[in-house]
Amino acid sequence: MQKYEKWTSERAIEIIAQHQDQKGATLPILHALQEVFGCVPLEAEPLIADALNITRAEVHGCVTFYHDYRREPPGRRVLKICLAESCQAAGVRALEKRAKEKLGVEMGGTTADARVTLEPVYCLGLCHSSPAAMLDKDVYAGLDEERLDELLKEAQA
């Protein structure tokens, strides 16, 4: 099952056109592109610059400034582990280590079978029950080793 569409500039232009009339359309366009293609490839930048009548440098600056945007599509599932203070206080560093070992990747990496991308996140607003994580758009809190292992299994399934 292919989760993201393959990049074509025709499709990108179509997506850009759907959002370009909003005020301050850059982020909505970038979000929409990433939603469809899983990333914002370099080829998208001149198309956006053209549609919004801004320089390519402005678009490039934007794509690289925000942590959310990617250059390459991620693995089939994205697992984000919260590394901010509240989760640290609840022992997330040990879980982070365990996740990296079990998946065999560093933070920001994608497993060899392209199933899981592991990323850090700084607070999911679930700190009442730290440590917390997010698998795609599903949230998990009160993690311990056992629940993390279940989560890793789910991510790799």
Place this chain on the structure above:
Amino acid sequence: MIRIYISRDSGALALGAEAVVKRFEKAAEERGLDIEIVRNGSRGMYWLEPLVEVETDQGRVGYGPVRASKVDDLIEAGILEGKPHEKCIGVVEEYPWFKNQTRLTFARVGTTDPRSLEDYKAHGGYAGLKKALEAGPDGIIEEVLTSGLRGRGGAGFPTGIKWRTVADTPPQQKYIVCNADEGDSGTFADRMIMEGDPFVLIEGMTIAGIAVGATYGYIYLRSEYPHSSVALRAAIDAAREAGLLGDNVAGSGFAFDMEVRDGAGAYVCGEETSLLDSLEGKRGEVRAKPPLPAHIGLFGQPTIINNVISLATVPIIMDKGGEFYRDFGMGKSRGTMPIQLAGNIKHGGLYETAFGVTLGQLVDDIGGGTYSGRPVRAVQVGGPLGAYFPRELFDTPFDYEAFAARDGLIGHGGIVVFDDTVDMAKQAHFAMEFCAIESCGKCTPCRIGSARGMEVIDRIVANENRAENLEILEDLCNTMKLGSLCALGGFAPYPVMSALTHFPEDFGADKKRLEAAE
């Protein structure tokens, strides 16, 4: 029919609420039970989530935490009749932790169905707008000024003064921007409002719009909150459908409409001018002030930018009056504050109370100390830019000025508890690392200083010229404090210096040397 309540708030979902709902639905089908499940917000008692509340003649009886695998047992034990059980906490509104709060902003959260406009109205919703329309723009601003409400996003600037400034600028396109970036670790109050009572935020923004003559609003929502996004968008559509947004709000002749915009994972975009740049489609770089956003804000137009809680508190101020609100609190900190208890804590959750309660009461009595059962060693208040307080400072009352007097800040009201296994040099290092990751890059002390700060802390810990490097660290912190354009670089020294001052042993430093240096 039996009505039960199970939260759809993402905090409850993260703890398994969805599976509990499914199990109840299945059990009802198997047993032919006539039940209705209402998906409310969370009561804020997250150590009890998923919390199942059953409507009975006495009130809503709560059971928690409920695991999906235990639902059948609970039904056997008579949960649907509100019968006693080891998981039962009795009538939720009588439960001491809940009952002892003063819930003004959060009055409805956990009580109503956040997707239902009728439910919102049945519980006092839109009474504030009605009063606001009677009072008119000047009357609204007077009421907000009287209330003493200060911005709940961190800086604590008086909301009424900000509104007055925008109202006084000549008529033109003006905007209301809601800062829903909630990036601080240890905070989730904004999220709970957006998911548990989104109409109150819409109502607050509408009142703000009428007060200053703004006809359009944006909610800038962090991308880490997908559930809030769904809840807000649904509520905005429902309000528009009911004529409470649009060209003629509630038949008043005032126009106000709004939309949600998603952020893209940059902490600094919580800073108000950086947020405006981001909304305009640029990189979120901090702007120098003046000009104030109140004069030249979004798309160059006069703009009110307020935090979610600030805006969501306006409806009750309009409904009950500014004086009613002002009568809670202490000193210049008026009204109530939704305090968020997080980290290594037994009773993690949201506790709304009048200003003035001490830090120790919050951590020990209300929070119940650590869940690890070990002694509390440090608490960080006010997010990643807030100071670490040791137990010796637990008598500090929750009040903007009292915290500032002790080199701390209350920020957005998040309290993160650490037990005695914490390494404070590591926490200081992380504060610098976070600043380095999130810096917008505009000023050198923040962009470069944070990276240098990490290195210096490494050297101190490794005992390389420790005395000299301690001095360099202090000097660097001062440079960042004085030379940064915004509070990211300007306040990162607070967690660092407080860690060093109160926990010098973790740096291998001598307490006396530090005291002598002050």
